[in-house]
Each structure stands twice: as C-alpha cells, then as structure tokens.
Amino acid sequence: MDQNTCECGKEGDCCKLTGSAEDRFALITALRRGQETHGYLPEKVLREISEELNKPLSQIYGIVTFFNEFSLEPRGRNLVYVCRGSACGVKGGKEVLNAVKSMVGVDEGETTPDYEYTLETVACFGNCAVAPAMLVNKELYGDLTPERVARILDFEPDSNEE
C-alpha cells in the first residue's frame, strides 16, 4: 500500500481519521442523518455529533470535507450530479454538463440563489453503459442529450419524462 492510499483503498487517510469500523459506521450514520434532516451539516449539528460520539470536532470536519456527499453549506432542493467520466465524455457528457449549467444558471459546486438547484459533478456513477449520465435527487438518468436534460429538469413545459 502506498503512502497516500488509505487502508480502504481510497486516496488519503479517511479510515485512519475515524478509528474502528464501528466508529466509522456510527459517525457516517450520524452525519447522513444530519445531512438528511437539514440538507447540509451546520456547525451546531457537527458539535452535537462530536459530543454524542466523543470525537474531536476536527476529525469530524476531516470526514465531512473528504466525502462529497456531505456539505457544510445549504444545498438546493434538487441535487443534480453530472458525470464527468471518460465514457460519458466521449458520448456527449460535456454538452450535457453545459446544458445543465445553462439551464440552472450555476457552475459546478454551486447552488442557485433560490436554493432550487445544486450542481455537482462526479468521476463515474458506474453506469457507463448508459453514458452520458446524471443523477437528479437520487434517480439516475442515462443516454442524455441536452433536450432530454431540459425535460428531466422540467425546463420544457410539456414534459413527458418519467
């Protein structure tokens, strides 16, 4: 194992930050619960988790900033993740990403001022067979075109998209 690889195989040292597997499970579960409840993880919630699990706040921040499923900032009601992986890239992923950016009016990593949308990108969903792909509110859409993106995001009035 190289020096920059964690025991779980990911780059970095995410597992070392959280101790035993039970500790990691408890912490990730608590963070997911907080994220689900508030839409993000406010400092007050992180302090509560820190006290509840007897973990240093700095360690908790380390985990929250390591995993992109967690956010320290309020997010939009609609979470849009566009794949920027190579399989999606060769099948029009860049056009799909540009279409989403232009429709919602924000760049990657940003949230619209009305908190309607947050746009993120991911390295790969593991569903390259349906490239180009995006995830909207936990639902995966594939074989995308800019026109299909407009229907999915409801930017076309007569949407027939499921």
Ligand code: FES
């Ligand atoms: S590269 Fe996009 S789903 Fe794999």
